[in-house]
Amino acid sequence: MGNIIDYVKEYGDKSFKEHPFNEVDALVLSQFVYFKWEHVIPLITDNAPAISVTEMGEKMFDAEVFAYERYAPDNIPMWEAMVKSRRYSTMKCNYLSAALNDDIETQFCAFTVFPEDTLPIVLFRGTDETILGWKEDYNMAYDMPVTGQRLAALYIKQVALRLKGGFMTAGHSKGGNLAVYAPLVCAPALQNRVTDMYCFDGPSFRPEILKQYDISNIALRIRKYIPQSSLVGMLLEMTDNYTVVNSMAHGGVNQHYPYSWEVKDGSFVMKKKLDRSAQNFSDRFNQVVCTLNSEQIEIVGDTLFDIIYGSEATTTEEILKEKGKAAIGMIKTMQDISQETKDQLKAIVKSCIKMAIKNT
Numbered sequence: 001m002g003n004i005i006d007y008v009k010e011y012g013d014k015s016f017k018e019h020p021f022n023e024v025d026a027l028v029l030s031q032f033v034y035f036k037w038e039h040v041i042p043l044i045t046d047n048a049p050a051i052s053v054t055e056m057g058e059k060m061f062d063a064e065v066f067a068y069e070r071y072a073p074d075n076i077p078m079w080e081a082m083v084k085s086r087r088y089s090t091m092k093c094n095y096l097s098a099a100l101n102d103d104i105e106t107q108f109c110a111f112t113v114f115p116e117d118t119l120p121i122v123l124f125r126g127t128d129e130t131i132l133g134w135k136e137d138y139n140m141a142y143d144m145p146v147t148g149q150r151l152a153a154l155y156i157k158q159v160a161l162r163l164k165g166g167f168m169t170a171g172h173s174k175g176g177n178l179a180v181y182a183p184l185v186c187a188p189a190l191q192n193r194v195t196d197m198y199c200f201d202g203p204s205f206r207p208e209i210l211k212q213y214d215i216s217n218i219a220l221r222i223r224k225y226i227p228q229s230s231l232v233g234m235l236l237e238m239t240d241n242y243t244v245v246n247s248m249a250h251g252g253v254n255q256h257y258p259y260s261w262e263v264k265d266g267s268f269v270m271k272k273k274l275d276r277s278a279q280n281f282s283d284r285f286n287q288v289v290c291t292l293n294s295e296q297i298e299i300v301g302d303t304l305f306d307i308i309y310g311s312e313a314t315t316t317e318e319i320l321k322e323k324g325k326a327a328i329g330m331i332k333t334m335q336d337i338s339q340e341t342k343d344q345l346k347a348i349v350k351s352c353i354k355m356a357i358k359n360t
Helices: 004-011 023-032 053-059 072-084 131-139 147-160 174-184 207-212 276-291 294-309 316-321 323-336 339-358
Strands: 092-101 106-114 121-124 167-172 194-200 222-227 243-245
Touching (some): 004 023, 004 072, 121 174
Parallel strands (some): 222 243
């Protein structure tokens, strides 16, 4: 059983002319954008020439680029395979834009890649290891557009001025949501230049967004892929406009990991449909989220993340490393929550349980 690392090794000696760009390449690049390239790829404000993958290897500092320790065992061998490959080593990168801001609760990163013999691809980073990034993901359940989505829409407009002709967008998790959102809210002339939008297990949109913008204009160009027990990719998903991929991991959380997706003969190994448990959870969760009002969802989220912030950790990695310290901080924060907020939370949870029982 192979994954995207095996794909890069197997097809690395083929150009995009010999083996055309496909959905597996898009997932490879959607993982590639998670690497910390902030001090390597030229900024969109620099007006500097693009840099090749080979040149990036010469400039990079491993400890910084592979800062996500949990993912390094897979990220490093994939990077090494990319650098050695004919397919990816000549690919150029440019126009990086990044933001991490606690005050406006946003984590954002995007850049554009230029493979040989195929269209440019605008890449959006998904949720990283920061708690702030996960908070912004939660905010999507009640507040759209979130700042990251606004930045994605602005970025695609800025990049489009620097590109000629068509281009693609791609991303994993929140990055997949941004890869669809940015073209969705653009003017028709720009929207029509986006040939394909790759969304890998990314959440969808609240009904209000789909009413405000006509997604039918781009629906046939959206390439959404989710694992068979998807949790994140089925959030707010009200359609069946997606393809199910076999994940070699167990459980929806673990299947979100791109390296667990099975690849064979240059393509994903497909499944006919979602697992029943994943479909049932999605149906119930989405009904609850769309029934609760924005204020109720915000109360739940703010309280939950206040408790997490009480750990004094800034990343999920820190929480996992310092479990005891984090637990003490979170317990203290829970004790400080006002009785009014506790009562509101109880009422919301009670209504959710009633709805779940009703739909069982």
